[in-house]
Amino acid sequence: MWSPRRRLSKGQGASQGGFVDEVRIFVSGGAGGSGSAAFHHEPYKPKGGPDGGDGADGGSVTLRADRSVGTLLELRDHPHVKAAPGGAGRSKRRDGAHGKNRVVLVPPGTVVHDEDEVLIADLANPGDEIVAAAGGRGGRGNVRFTTSTRRAPSWAEKGEPGEERRLRLELRLLADVGLVGFPNAGKSTLISRISAARPKIAPYPFTTLAPNLGVVRAGEATFVVADIPGLVPGAHAGKGLGDRFLRHVRRAAVLVFLIDLAAQDRDPLDDVVVLEAELAAFDPTLTGRPSLVIATKLDLGGDRIAQVERRWPDALVISAVTGAGIDGLIIRLARAVAEARAEAPAAVGYVRHVVREDPIRVIREDGGWRVSGRRAERAVQSTDMAHDEAVVRLQRRLISMGVERVLEDAGAVRGDEVRIAGQVFGFEPEGSREDAESPGRTPGES
Numbered sequence: 001m002w003s004p005r006r007r008l009s010k011g012q013g014a015s016q017g018g019f020v021d022e023v024r025i026f027v028s029g030g031a032g033g034s035g036s037a038a039f040h041h042e043p044y045k046p047k048g049g050p051d052g053g054d055g056a057d058g059g060s061v062t063l064r065a066d067r068s069v070g071t072l073l074e075l076r077d078h079p080h081v082k083a084a085p086g087g088a089g090r091s092k093r094r095d096g097a098h099g100k101n102r103v104v105l106v107p108p109g110t111v112v113h114d115e116d117e118v119l120i121a122d123l124a125n126p127g128d129e130i131v132a133a134a135g136g137r138g139g140r141g142n143v144r145f146t147t148s149t150r151r152a153p154s155w156a157e158k159g160e161p162g163e164e165r166r167l168r169l170e171l172r173l174l175a176d177v178g179l180v181g182f183p184n185a186g187k188s189t190l191i192s193r194i195s196a197a198r199p200k201i202a203p204y205p206f207t208t209l210a211p212n213l214g215v216v217r218a219g220e221a222t223f224v225v226a227d228i229p230g231l232v233p234g235a236h237a238g239k240g241l242g243d244r245f246l247r248h249v250r251r252a253a254v255l256v257f258l259i260d261l262a263a264q265d266r267d268p269l270d271d272v273v274v275l276e277a278e279l280a281a282f283d284p285t286l287t288g289r290p291s292l293v294i295a296t297k298l299d300l301g302g303d304r305i306a307q308v309e310r311r312w313p314d315a316l317v318i319s320a321v322t323g324a325g326i327d328g329l330i331i332r333l334a335r336a337v338a339e340a341r342a343e344a345p346a347a348v349g350y351v352r353h354v355v356r357e358d359p360i361r362v363i364r365e366d367g368g369w370r371v372s373g374r375r376a377e378r379a380v381q382s383t384d385m386a387h388d389e390a391v392v393r394l395q396r397r398l399i400s401m402g403v404e405r406v407l408e409d410a411g412a413v414r415g416d417e418v419r420i421a422g423q424v425f426g427f428e429p430e431g432s433r434e435d436a437e438s439p440g441r442t443p444g445e446s
């Protein structure tokens with residue numbers, strides 16, 4: 001019955017006229033630059049002390065809501081966002097240059113989820129931002145490791161890798177009123193009547209393939225209305241254009257169910273039940289949202305007008321073509337929005353400041369053990385394995401992080417092979433659990 005002229009596969013997000021409302025992206029911070037292990041050197045002078053400068057931090061990737069962007073199109077076309085690496089330290093104590101940050105502008109209303117679908121940020125308002133991938137820390141140069149007993153460290157720290165994350169961005173338009181209705185009900189005609197929005201209008205279903213926003217003036221007040229593509233029975237199961245456009249009414253304070261009094265193929269009075277069921281299937285919290293029933297095409301209404309008024313005494317009957325009932329509608333909507341906003345304020349930006357848990361995990365692998373955990377892996381990655389002293393320092397760090405204890409608890413014994421961040425070590429436990437936290441003794445020093 002409703003044959004879409006164009007089908008969008010589920011989960012792909014809307015796309016009409018360059019409007020994209022869902023993307024998956026990969027962000028990576030720049031790697032930190034390595035520290036330098038240089039020694040002071042001048043012609044005809046004896047070899048001097050260590051003078052290697054620090055590597056610089058890598059650049060970070062930030063997502064920032066900005067009014068100049070209205071779609072996620074740009075990110076769909078360029079889903080890999082990488083910040084620049086930090087410069088390496090050099091001799092004469094010269095530090096590297098900080099990696100250039102990348103700032104990606106997204107439309108206000110963009111919601112950010114991580115790979116596990118955990119909400120990390122709701123960039124609801126212009127200026128809201130989140131560091132999506134931090135740059136790696138730069139490694140320190142050998143100058144920093146000089147002590148009274150270690151005059152000439154010939155090694156330096158390597159830079160840490162930058163953070164990498166896969167994210168799913170979803171745009172939820174910021175509207176006060178969400179217009180929901182069957183295809184061809186007259187939603188686009190209505191929004192073009194009450195606002196400056198000029199969506200395409202045509203006498204067939206699925207004219208609208210992406211949402212339209214319109215700003216409506218009601219005296220002093222203004223409110224934003226969203227016109228979304230039509231819903232059909234079974235939209236939650238992918239019928240018609242599916243139900244993913246409902247994400248754009250999730251922030252609406254008031255929902256409008258638009259009934260087409262001129263519908264030929266069904267009793268439009270039953271539409272409200274169908275629409276409510278589709279909303280509930282998409283997001284059960286939409287069920288409790290303040291709503292209004294509006295019957296349109298009054299000029300073609302006939303007997304149905306009386307039926308509507310009997311069934312919903314509060315309903316408004318209008319014609320977006322003749323303009324009948326439109327002034328009253330605007331006043332009603334403005335009041336409903338004001339009341340609903342007093343109860344449930346508009347979206348505020350939200351950024352989850354995750355104190356990232358960083359448990360050390362040990363798994364049995366190929367007769368050895370594999371250790372994972374961000375801090376432990378980074379410690380290994382920033383160590384210059386070619387230098388014994390640097391390795392000794394790494395061992396102490398791993399012990400103080402509890403890696404040794406976790407390995408022992410897992411059943412590792414002396415001589416087992418342990419892999420961390422691609423490096424292979426022989427397990428040489430230090431001693432009992434009690435002193436596992438004190439970075440005192442290490443093999444080679446005792």
Ligand SMILES: Nc1nc2c(ncn2[C@@H]2O[C@H](COP(=O)(O)OP(=O)(O)OP(=O)(O)O)[C@@H](O)[C@H]2O)c(=O)[nH]1
Nearest residue numbers: 183184185186187188189202203206207208230320
């Ligand atoms: N007579 C009359 N026709 C109307 C009225 N409102 C809309 N129409 C007509 O109904 C048809 C569909 O209108 P649209 O505004 O495109 O409908 P829609 O709900 O946006 O449809 P989709 O985008 O396909 O979901 C068009 O031919 C409009 O001219 C009205 O109040 N009276």
Ligand SMILES: [Mg+2]
Nearest residue numbers: 187188207208
């Ligand atoms: Mg339309």
